[in-house]
Structures are given as structure tokens and as C-alpha cells.
Amino acid sequence: LAKTTQPISMDSYEGQEVNITCSHNNIATNDYITWYQQFPSQGPRFIIQGYKTKVTNEVASLFIPADRKSSTLSLPRVSLSDTAVYYCLVGDTGGFKTIFGAGTRLFVKA
């Protein structure tokens, strides 16, 4: 099972771009990389998922280098409402032995 390492916390200001990097050195060939956002006392919300290169949706971008040993979640122009914990998951995208790390607490200031 691929273990992930993320920064414990990050601070940013409204309007800035935020990049959160996740390390996953022992990622397996068929593993996907998934990011979730969680607000206090709520369930995690799916943000984005990718396998390689770059994936973009309406809320974020995910950059995955060729060796896939890390990934970077990019949040463009964050707002105060983006203050949350962000989790990076690698492997089975749900259920079977899903391991959530400690996540990254993002604080967005005015």
C-alpha cells in the first residue's frame, strides 16, 4: 500500500494560487491519485483524480510527474471558503484498505 506524505499545514491569502504536494514513493503501476477536501464535521469531498501528467477540472488541477512518485494539487485563486483539510490518496480509490494520511490543513487569510 502506497504511503503518502503531505505538509501538515499551509497558509495562503485570498486570490493566491496554492500548490499542495504529496509524496508517494512506492506508488504501484495501477494506482490512481485522488484528492479530497474536508471541512470540519463533514464528509470528505472529491476534488480531483489522476493517473499521470495533468488533469484539470473546474475547481483544481493535478500535476503528476513522469515517475509518479509525487503529485501536486493546484488551487487557483483561493478564497476564505477553501480553508479546509486536503487529503491525498494513492491506490484503490475507495474501501479496500484505503489509507488516509493526516492531510494538509490549508488556512486562507483575508
Next chain:
Amino acid sequence: KAGVTQTPRYLIKTRGQQVTLSCSPISGHRSVSWYQQTPGQGLQFLFEYFSETQRNKGNFPGRFSGRQFSNSRSEMNVSTLELGDSALYLCASKRGGVETQYFGPGTRLLVL
């Protein structure tokens, strides 16, 4: 399409009691997983059900059990509650394969 729903949203029990939590997955999703989230241990996988069968189980004592019905709805039961069972219990569903899972809002359980 409606999301994952969980009932009740909040629950207070006393030690020794038992509790049953319910989860209704997104329509068409056949896999339901349960997680426990506490400040100290983070998000931990409890078990996964697929087509009424437990497919995988996390490292929790036998007091934690679950089941899934033919309509994919799932229930989780905790017997002989302990103070340490106080947590946010989350349910997540997906269609069944290697896909994105979607979480419900959770049930906040407080054991006194």
C-alpha cells in the same frame, strides 16, 4: 442525483449501549464503505460491502459490524459502546470497481 445520505446526523449514547447507523448510497452505487474519524487517529477504514457481502475489513474489534441490503443501503452497528467510540462515522459509496468514492455528511456519535 442525490448524494450519499446518513442517518442520524447526531447521536448521544452511554457506555455499554449499542448503536445502529444507516447509510443510503448514491443511486446505482453497489459498494458502501464505512470509516471512523477521530482527532487522534484520523480517518480509518472500517469495512466495505458490495452486493450484500463484506468485501474487506479494517482493523477494528468485533464490536463493529455492518450489513448491506439488496437495495445497497447499509447499516453499521457498534455494540457495547466505549468512550473511545466517540467519533464521526462516515459512509462512502461507489459503483464497485476502482472508482472514485463519494462520502456522506457523517454521523457524529458521542458516547458518555
